[in-house]
Amino acid sequence: MRAEYVDAVLQVVDLIPPGSVLSYGDIAELLGVGGARQVGSAMSASGSTTTWWRVLRASGHVPEGHTAAALTNFRSEGTPLLGAPEALRDGGSGPWRVDMRRCRWSPDDSTMDRIEHIARSLESRLHRMSVADDEMEA
Numbered sequence: 591m592r593a594e595y596v597d598a599v600l601q602v603v604d605l606i607p608p609g610s611v612l613s614y615g616d617i618a619e620l621l622g623v624g625g626a627r628q629v630g631s632a633m634s635a636s637g638s639t640t641t642w643w644r645v646l647r648a649s650g651h652v653p654e655g656h657t658a659a660a661l662t663n664f665r666s667e668g669t670p671l672l673g674a675p676e677a678l679r680d681g682g683s684g685p686w687r688v689d690m691r692r693c694r695w696s697p698d699d700s701t702m703d704r705i706e707h708i709a710r711s712l713e714s715r716l717h718r719m720s721v722a723d724d725e726m727e728a
Contacts, residue, residue, distance in 0.1 A: 595624065598712040599632040602705055606644040608667040610695035611688055613648040620697075621709045623716070644695075650687035661686070669693055 602617050614626035614633070626648075633645055643660040646652050650672065652660040664671060670693050673686025697705060 592716070594712055594715045595628065596632040596636050598623075598708050599629055600636060600640050601708045603633075603637070603640045603642070603645055605697070605701055605704065606641060606695050609669050610693050611644045611646055611650075611669065611690065612695050613646060613690070615648055616694070617645065620705050621712060623709070623712060646688060648690070650690040652688075664688065 598621055599617055602612075602620055606612055612620075614629040617629045618624045618626055629645070630653075633642060637645070641663075643652065643656070643663040646660075661671075663669075670689035671686055672689045
């Protein structure tokens with residue numbers, strides 16, 4: 591995974607406000623590069639350096655192995671959750687997920703400008719690297 595892509599993903603993740611979330615695919619769409627799996631790989635590689643719990647599967651489920659920590663963060667941020675009340679009381683051991691319909695983040699115009707700048711910068715850096723690779727092969 592290219593460091594430039596990981597950096598761009600993490601920059602977008604850092605913009606997601608408390609109580610809001612995006613799916614892996616949402617971030618890929620905002621960047622205009624890659625897909626949900628690439629964003630997932632970037633998050634897996636370096637996501638611990640950011641607010642990783644704000645990025646999840648489109649279903650609203652968090653990555654396996656991270657449910658307890660994510661639930662703690664969601665509760666402290668007031669993120670809307672769906673699931674059996676007993677599961678939410680018992681430390682997240684039962685079926686629950688984030689209510690994507692209520693808390694999927696929609697950037698305002700100013701933040702969208704920042705995301706577009708991140709995406710353009712990523713595209714430019716990837717293009718320069720591609721040109722350099724082509725020149726080395728020639």
